[in-house]
Amino acid sequence: MTQPDHLVQYRHERGHAQSWDSADEDVRAFVDAWVDRLATELTPSDFVGGYLHGSLATGSFYRPKSDIDILFVVEQPLTPERRQDVALSMCDLSDRRLQVGDLEMSVLRRAH
Numbered sequence: 001m002t003q004p005d006h007l008v009q010y011r012h013e014r015g016h017a018q019s020w021d022s023a024d025e026d027v028r029a030f031v032d033a034w035v036d037r038l039a040t041e042l043t044p045s046d047f048v049g050g051y052l053h054g055s056l057a058t059g060s061f062y063r064p065k066s067d068i069d070i071l072f073v074v075e076q077p078l079t080p081e082r083r084q085d086v087a088l089s090m091c092d093l094s095d096r097r098l099q100v101g102d103l104e105m106s107v108l109r110r111a112h
Helices: 023-041 078-094
Strands: 047-053 068-074 104-108
Touching: 023 047, 023 068, 023 078, 078 104
Parallel strands: 068 104
Antiparallel strands: 047 068
């Protein structure tokens, strides 16, 4: 299987894992844009925040293979229509991701 043309091949030296603070600038910009996009697509009064977790948050992000994980917290359950909109948005973002690993997103209610 060939990789999409926009996925740049990066050399990643052994022992040089990235964290949010040390992540490549384009990765940080992509994550910021992802959170901003979902924040505007979700009902603004219901959006609590987007929280990075997984390897990029813990300092073990390996660009050639790691995925990017974000937990979105909302006040109210998403309607079926809103879930569909978010899913389609995720597909679009996945198609434009910067690394070989995909995107992983969870949406939870604040109460949970």
